[in-house]
Amino acid sequence: MMTIHKEGRSLLLYLLVILIAANIGIRHFFPSVALAADITLLLSGVLFLLVLQFFRRPKIKVCQDEQCVLAPADGKVVVIENTYEDEYFKEERKQVSIFMSPLNVHNNRFPISGLVKMFKYHAGKYLVAWHPKASTENERTTMVIERENGVEVLVRQIAGAMARRIRWYVEEGDTAEQGNEFGFIKFGSRVDIFLPKDAKVVVDLQQKTKGGKTIIARLPE
Known part of the structure; x- marks a missing residue:
C-alpha cells in the first residue's frame, strides 16, 4: 500500500493549483494555439506525477534484528x-x-x-x-x-x-x-x-x- 508523505501534501496542493491556473491561462489567452495548450497540459501532468512519486510513502514490513x-x-x-x-x-x-x-x-x-x-x-x-x-x-x-x-x-x-x-x-x-x-x-x-x-x-x-x-x-x- 502506498500513501503520500506528510512533507509533500501542502506542496502537491499548491503545485496542483498553480498548474491548473497555468493551463486555464494558456487556453484563455491563446485560444487559437491548440498545440501550446496540449503541450502545457502534458508537461503539467508529467511534472505533477514526478513530484507525486517523490513524496510516495510505501508501507513496509520491517524484520527487526538487534545484531x-x-x-x-x-x-x-x-x-x-x-x-x-x-x-x-x-x-x-x-x-x-x-x-x-x-x-x-x-x-x-x-x-x-x-x-x-x-x-x-x-x-x-x-x-x-x-x-x-x-x-x-x-x-x-x-x-x-x-x-x-x-x-x-x-x-x-x-x-x-x-x-x-x-x-x-x-x-x-x-x-x-x-x-x-x-x-x-x-x-x-x-x-x-x-x-x-x-x-x-x-x-x-x-x-x-x-x-x-x-x-x-x-x-x-
Missing part, C-alpha cells in the same frame, strides 16, 4: 570505507554512505534500536551529495543511537545540491525503534552511517538499498 544494521534510506551505496569521524567519536570508524536520487523514496528510518544519545542540526552548504566534503560542510543532522550493550552507531542526514530542506522527528533522549521513520530529506540527498570498526559490512558499492529492509551490516555482540 543487524538496516539501511536508513532507499538509494545506492556510494561509500564503504574506514574513515576518521571527528564530530562525536573522534576515532576511526567504518562508514557506509547511501545516495538518494530524486527518484528514490526519501523518508529516513532508524537503522538500529536504542537510545538517541545525541542529536544535532548543522546549517551549511549545498554541495552535490556525493562530494567528499558534503559530509562535513553541507546542511546536515547528526544522530547517535546507543544500544543496550553500549554499541553506538552514528547516522548523518546530508542535504544535496537539490535538497534544501531536512526534516527530523527525533530529539535527544528519545527511544529509537529499528525501521521506524525519523526524518525526511527533500529532492536528492545522502545518509552516512558510521559503524564500529569490528562491524561486518554486508553490502557492496553501487548496491541498491531499501530503507528499513536491506541489511547493511552486522554489529559485534
Whole structure:
C-alpha cells in the first residue's frame, strides 16, 4: 500500500493549483494555439506525477534484528570505507554512505534500536551529495543511537545540491525503534552511517538499498 508523505501534501496542493491556473491561462489567452495548450497540459501532468512519486510513502514490513544494521534510506551505496569521524567519536570508524536520487523514496528510518544519545542540526552548504566534503560542510543532522550493550552507531542526514530542506522527528533522549521513520530529506540527498570498526559490512558499492529492509551490516555482540 502506498500513501503520500506528510512533507509533500501542502506542496502537491499548491503545485496542483498553480498548474491548473497555468493551463486555464494558456487556453484563455491563446485560444487559437491548440498545440501550446496540449503541450502545457502534458508537461503539467508529467511534472505533477514526478513530484507525486517523490513524496510516495510505501508501507513496509520491517524484520527487526538487534545484531543487524538496516539501511536508513532507499538509494545506492556510494561509500564503504574506514574513515576518521571527528564530530562525536573522534576515532576511526567504518562508514557506509547511501545516495538518494530524486527518484528514490526519501523518508529516513532508524537503522538500529536504542537510545538517541545525541542529536544535532548543522546549517551549511549545498554541495552535490556525493562530494567528499558534503559530509562535513553541507546542511546536515547528526544522530547517535546507543544500544543496550553500549554499541553506538552514528547516522548523518546530508542535504544535496537539490535538497534544501531536512526534516527530523527525533530529539535527544528519545527511544529509537529499528525501521521506524525519523526524518525526511527533500529532492536528492545522502545518509552516512558510521559503524564500529569490528562491524561486518554486508553490502557492496553501487548496491541498491531499501530503507528499513536491506541489511547493511552486522554489529559485534
